[in-house]
Amino acid sequence: MxxxxxxxxxxxxxxxxxxxxxxxxxxxxxxxxxxxxxxxxxxxxxxxxxxxxxxxxxxxxxxxxxxxxxxxxxxxxxxxxxxxxxxxxxxxxxxxxxxxxxxxxxxxxxxxxxxxxxxxxxxxxxxxxxxxxxxxxxxxxxxxxxxxxxxxxxxxxxxxxxxxxxxxxxxxxxxxxxxCAGGVDANISLPYRAEPVPAGHRALRLGVSGLRGGHSGINIHQGRACANKLLAELLADIGEDPRVRLAELHGGTLRNAIAREAWALLVVPDTAEDRLQQVIARRGRQYAEEFAGIDDRIKLELTPASLPERVMTPALQQQLSAALLACPHGVMAMSRAMSEVVQASTNLGVIRTEPERVYVQCLIRSLDDAGRDRVAAMTAAVFRLAGGDCHFDGAYPGWxxxxxxxxxxxxxxxxxxxxxxxxxxxxxxxxxxxxxxxxxxxxxxxxxxxxxxxxxxxxxxxxxxxxxxxxxxxxxxxxxxxxxxxxxx
The missing domain is CATH 3.40.630.10 (Zn peptidases)
Known part of the structure; x- marks a missing residue:
């Protein structure tokens, strides 16, 4: 009591x-x-x-x-x-x-x-x-x-x-x-293609945390940061250095919640850490300015981690990083019939590395089926270009x-x-x-x-x-x- x-x-x-x-x-x-x-x-x-x-x-x-x-x-x-x-x-x-x-x-x-x-x-x-x-x-x-x-x-x-x-x-x-809006789940899978950890490398955990998150429908128009999208931007920056290898990444826990936390396990030589810290510092300053008054507690950090048994192939790392960066997220259209009403949106809700695949889940919402299907097709195209598979389930109608x-x-x-x-x-x-x-x-x-x-x-x-x-x-x-x-x- x-x-x-x-x-x-x-x-x-x-x-x-x-x-x-x-x-x-x-x-x-x-x-x-x-x-x-x-x-x-x-x-x-x-x-x-x-x-x-x-x-x-x-x-x-x-x-x-x-x-x-x-x-x-x-x-x-x-x-x-x-x-x-x-x-x-x-x-x-x-x-x-x-x-x-x-x-x-x-x-x-x-x-x-x-x-x-x-x-x-x-x-x-x-x-x-x-x-x-x-x-x-x-x-x-x-x-x-x-x-x-x-x-x-x-x-x-x-x-x-x-x-x-x-x-x-x-x-x-x-x-x-x-x-109300209807919706559909996008379930995306990319095969985990692996190779051995390079000799002389160590592991670092790149974390994004401190975000507000929230309801992926009600709060999606408020411009809150999505941890999965921030991590994708960081990985795109880091991916310019071929010495930095990606072992796994995780973000969000629910497809209908804006992701509050995300992290990636990196394998790097000692000489690459300074540059990674510079990338994090630069992005940290950008996010502090960009999300001021919306998400004021964004935290980016690089910490030591246990060395994994494998890393992704360079091709998979590049494809996955590009697909997550290009993946639609946020408001896609506003209603023309009703003022200040979101017509269609999508939420990059979950990223999860499993033994045989990298799994991604998005929740697409729309007041009409045409808007829902348009965003679904965009999402599927992005990940299929990256060599992944995308199928949709749980479609429900709007009211x-x-x-x-x-x-x-x-x-x-x-x-x-x-x-x-x-x-x-x-x-x-x-x-x-x-x-x-x-x-x-x-x-x-x-x-x-x-x-x-x-x-x-x-x-x-x-x-x-x-x-x-x-x-x-x-x-x-x-x-x-x-x-x-x-x-x-």
Whole structure:
């Protein structure tokens, strides 16, 4: 139990504290899912687990509201596992440690999991609080949203009966979302061609660290540095000296997080180190100026390392370095229809050296399929020219805005009634599950809203306490105002 249980609304924060205490990174939600299912069954609620691991919990309508339209209240159970380099944290075993930092709640050295743990806690609080007025209610809790949207992909038709979906996975108080980007994963592989370590050489580790990172959709337009791209620039500089050999490189851990750290293992003669230090110093000065006010803690360093058993062939080293330098990253197009909305982007999220290959993963996002496919073709071309293989999977559709949405109008009117101002209606450049839901349940009327969460997908993640209370107030009032269902004679 932590101090966040004293915050308001108490039920929501108590559930969030419990969620934090149960490890639940993507793909490892089983223990949390079992706890939720047991808790709901213990309250006499109907609980169903589908074939892919999603939970559906049903609660009867409040007395007198049986004739209202059915609502699906939705959140995902997994969280992004990211930790600072100096944080000794095992996400499969250790609880998240939330703490109150002024007006915010954050975690000690790791992601907080407010994305989407606050939405999940709100769903459970609605189920627990019999004072909340609502019609027929179904709570849909999905699995593996962050790493592949497995739960949304696997949701079968006919399981849910409601007409309205309230998605709780947005991250800005005062904004309502009526559309989102689709996306696809680019999985790239280059065969590791090796030769022996040159005689008389030693190993150095070239590290890039201290970056902010962040959500590869929500933060991609803010110009934050990507550690993988900085490392690619450094390798291009260093590659001008044929004596410097590359053994391996690693960067980032998730395709949907802007890489905060990256490193390369180099094999060099003693006479090359001074030049390497000069390259690092020059680039360090450049980055300090270029990313001032955006990423102020970028750290480049060269440290001794253990000598590896092999290095890449010069041809592979050149091809890989050039491909990473040329690999698209960042905003690729802005929307012409909506001001200040990203149309298409891509994130060079993961670089990993394995025994037989070098693996690279990018996440490409776009509001339309044409933009997604264009960036995908560019990415594939870059790495195929370098002798690599590129295949795409996990493609998911965007959620196209519906100007005639009645639930959007209801939430707009309710927000104005409760808070005295109209919220902004937006399209988010992130992969909400709503697009996949719409493909299976095309009749659903959907809207997404949530509290202010900053730094999602990074250890800087924090959630604003006052925004959580406003989110709860809006959610409860919307549930109470859902209109009557159409009569069937």
């Amino acid at each position: 932590t101090a966040i249980r004293s915050l308001s609304p108490p039920l929501l924060w108590q559930f969030f504290d419990t969620v934090c205490s149960i490890p639940h990174p993507s793909g490892q939600e089983a223990v949390l899912r079992r706890w939720i299912a047991d808790w709901a069954a213990g309250r006499g609620l109907a609980v169903q687990q589908d074939e892919v691991g999603n939970l559906i919990i049903r609660k009867d309508a409040t007395a007198g509201m049986e004739g209202r339209k059915g609502v699906i209240l939705q959140a995902h159970m997994d969280m992004v596992p990211q930790a600072n380099a100096d944080a000794s944290h095992d996400f499969s075993r250790d609880p998240i440690q939330p703490w109150i930092d002024g007006d915010w709640v954050r975690a000690r050295g790791t992601t907080l999991g407010a994305d989407n743990g606050i939405g999940l806690a709100a769903c459970l609080a609605v189920l627990a609080d019999d004072r909340v007025q609502h019609g027929p209610l179904e709570v849909l809790l999905t699995v593996d949203e962050e790493s592949g949207m497995t739960g949304a992909f696997g949701l079968a038709p006919g399981l849910l009966q409601g007409e309205i979906l309230l998605n709780t996975d947005s991250e800005q108080d005062g904004d309502l979302y009526m559309g 196209q805005p519906d100007p005639a949405s009645s639930i959007m109008q209801l939430v707009l009117d309710t927000h104005r009634e409760v808070f005295g101002v109209l919220p902004a209606v937006k399209v988010i450049h992130a992969g909400l599950e709503c697009g996949l839901f719409k493909a299976v349940y095309p009749h659903w009327d959907m809207v997404s809203f949530g509290p202010t969460i900053q730094g999602a997908h990074s250890p800087d993640e924090r959630v604003q306490i006052a925004a959580v209370e406003r989110f709860w107030q809006l959610l409860v009032r919307v549930l109470a105002r859902v209109p009557e269902a159409a009569r069937v004679d």
